Amino acid sequence: MPEPTEIERGLQQLEVDLKRLEAEYNMYFSGRLPKPPWETRSRVEANVKKLDRSHKPNYGDRFRFESLQARYATFIDLWDRGLRAREEGRPGPFVHNRPTPPKEPEPKKPQDRILHVAAFQDPLREMDKLHDLYDSLAEARREVGEDNVPFHKFAELVKGQVKKLKSSGTTEVAFRVAVKDGKVNFTARGLKGTAKE
16 A cells, blocks of 8 residues: 555644644633633644645645635634634624523423212212212312312213213213323213113
């Protein structure tokens, strides 16, 4: 394998130094280095000037150098804008490196669970069960921060659901109070064939 030419060695060194300079500037702007990396920058600057003056007979070497030179110029512009912004106390192009404030912890949601189940054939004749069901619903709503429903509205709802489901051939209607995803869940389901003959 042929020995790398002086130009190739210079280009390799420039690539390494440019990567290092980029890392050092990133460290400086994120607060991990006390001052800008002037030494490394001077070394890269000198290498760019030296390579710029040297004769590059190989088209590949010329293209590689021009790419590195353009990259260096872009970085210098970006870093200088960042330094100016920092001196003037403005957010510059490196503003994203500032530490983000810690997020507020999300309030804990009540766990999903079933609180009460009751089955009715005629809610008006089963007032004890109706009151128990209402109490568990009121408790669940209070727990998740929802307003309570007046008992008479609740009784009307239960009576209406029982009537509706019984008209479709159900003998008994089961109501369930549950908490799901931090919300109260109140459902009615018809039960078939549970009525006493």
